[in-house]
Amino acid sequence: MVKKKLQNIPLGVKAAVIYTMASVFSRGLSMITVPIFTRIMSTSEIGMVNLYNSWYSLLNVIATLSLTSGGFQIAMKDFEGERDQYQSSVLTLTSMMAIFLGCIYFLIPNSWNRITGLPSALMILMLVVFFFAQAQDFWLLRQRYEYKYKLAGALTMGSALASTVLSVIVVLSLNKANSDQIVVGRLYATNIVSIAISAILWIKLYVKGKTIVNIKYWKYSLKLSVPLIGYAFAAQILSVSDRMMISKMVGNDAVGIYSTLYTVSSISLLVWTAINSSFIPYLYQNIEKKGNRIKELSLALMGSYAIIAVMLTFLAPEIVKILATKEYYEAIYIMPPIAAGVFLTSVSNMYSNLLIYHKKTNYIMYSSIIAATVNLILNYICINAFGYMAAAYTTLIAYIVLAGTQAMFARKIRFKETGEKSVYNDNAVFVMVILTIIAALFGLVLYRYTWLRYIIICTGMIAGIKIALMTLKRIKS
Structure with a gap:
């Protein structure tokens, strides 16, 4: 009886429920680990982690060209028979943007390190994530559009759980060894699972799409996404500028305290x-x-x-x-x-x-x-x-x-x-x-x-x- 009722639930409703559960699960894990990290990391170290996340959120707007915003779903409708080709083509755009940002950074790395307040190890991590992460974003967006929720939901929750467990283990190990690289270790541990999954999907999208450059897709995407970059960038400044400015004007200890209480609030x-x-x-x-x-x-x-x-x-x-x-x-x-x-x-x-x-x-x-x-x-x-x-x-x-x-x-x-x-x-x-x-x-x-x-x-x-x-x-x- 229960099985029959579940089968009668519309596919769209099932997908919405699973994706919501996956999102809540991922966010919930991050909240559960707060009392762990606040007790084994200093306020300065937590401040550095939040500073990295703030810069990532801000620069990600440029790295993605806002292609993962509403325009992607519209493209899934307009290019119904060409979705594979469209995905691999726009993935080239974001990959090129990540390479471009990398070139800008490596021209004057010390200057960018001073501006962001982040060491080279974390800036390189950010650039690697920029290069691969969009493949996972595009894949998940398409899965959601097509109501394919099982693998996407399992992958989202599984990767979140693996990243959380790994980051806790790494931080505990580095803390026990009195290492001064706890922040770097935590962020690499947090991102390594996602990078690995994204790298596999990056290859998969190109294998299926077999399209590296398509000017038609590029013009279509950029026409929809470029106007959204201004909005997304302003929204991110509103969201994270306080932590960046506290870091520069006060210090990372204050960022750690402020950002943790901001998360709780x-x-x-x-x-x-x-x-x-x-x-x-x-x-x-x-x-x-x-x-x-x-x-x-x-x-x-x-x-x-x-x-x-x-x-x-x-x-x-x-x-x-x-x-x-x-x-x-x-x-x-x-x-x-x-x-x-x-x-x-x-x-x-x-x-x-x-x-x-x-x-x-x-x-x-x-x-x-x-x-x-x-x-x-x-x-x-x-x-x-x-x-x-x-x-x-x-x-x-x-x-x-x-x-x-x-x-x-x-x-x-x-x-x-x-x-x-x-x-x-x-x-x-x-x-x-x-x-x-x-x-x-x-x-x-x-x-x-x-x-x-x-x-x-x-x-x-x-x-x-x-x-x-x-x-x-x-x-x-």
């Missing part, structure tokens, strides 16, 4: 990613229907997420005690502004969903550039004046700017396209944002009163569950 994003993925189909299918429930559902979903984000903020002392050591506990006061900024991701996502619906993604790029510029300027001024903890507040301000500009652009485009002022209840969203920020920042006071925090947390959890259940009933009806 962002745990709730796993929840929001799932919420938003479920809401988008409903939004796009019902946006033009009269009598839809988009306004009330969007408020209920954002309200539920706001409660989760705030409750996690109030639990910060306990979470940090479990995941980290006393060095990190002393900096828990940066978590409330970070958590408030993370909540604003839900607001900006709601409005960017509208801009995507109306195919006005350039406005998403504009808002990201504005927010990233504000963040860079404020970081430079405030970190110098008040220390690295100020970056948490400048990040909050930048996310307020991002959500605000996207809401403004979405209202403008919606009115221009349909004459309707907004799909959402903008006034209620504005009030919710204000209340959530105030509630999150209230944690700065509540950290001193444990029992009061627990009472508020229990009340909030009950309210969140009730809102979630009511929302599910409305969606089903």
Whole structure:
């Protein structure tokens, strides 16, 4: 009976569930290892690891030419009978870009090492990953597009598990040997499994596609992806510039503390990613229907997420005690502004969903550039004046700017396209944002009163569950 029901589940639903599980599993492993690494690595070493990850995220935008963004799925549709050839051809583009970045680096390696704050061993690792990793990205994207979830899901979870176990073993071994190469060892151990898999897929894509250069595919891909590079680059600057600037202006010890607490504060994003993925189909299918429930559902979903984000903020002392050591506990006061900024991701996502619906993604790029510029300027001024903890507040301000500009652009485009002022209840969203920020920042006071925090947390959890259940009933009806 159960087997029959499982067989009747649509293929697309099965694929979505497996890919979500694989993503949550991978992210979950990284969270599980936090208490291990914070106890066997110094804050400076963890800072170096996060600095590497920040530079990788930023430079990867250039290395991929944003070819792994939405344009790839469109190409899978337009070149339905030529997918193998298309994949191998665009893989040449990303491989050439990795070689180009390598040439730039090896011309003046010492200068780039000073700029990034990374040693040559880690810069070379990054370039090798750039060369091979896109093969795995292209392969996974195609598997997902074609609803081939079994091998892709197994490979994603298996490689994540192998990389995690190997990195823990290597760090423990190097720590026992009193080595000064723990950071290099951890990052190489983390990436070696992925590099090996990507290298095999890199060869496989060329063997199947038998196409190294195809100008038609290149023009098509670059036309779609190049406009997205500006957006992706600005988004990454907004996301990681604080850690880079802290490294230069304060030191890697501060980066280690800040980035670890930033990761803890962002745990709730796993929840929001799932919420938003479920809401988008409903939004796009019902946006033009009269009598839809988009306004009330969007408020209920954002309200539920706001409660989760705030409750996690109030639990910060306990979470940090479990995941980290006393060095990190002393900096828990940066978590409330970070958590408030993370909540604003839900607001900006709601409005960017509208801009995507109306195919006005350039406005998403504009808002990201504005927010990233504000963040860079404020970081430079405030970190110098008040220390690295100020970056948490400048990040909050930048996310307020991002959500605000996207809401403004979405209202403008919606009115221009349909004459309707907004799909959402903008006034209620504005009030919710204000209340959530105030509630999150209230944690700065509540950290001193444990029992009061627990009472508020229990009340909030009950309210969140009730809102979630009511929302599910409305969606089903």
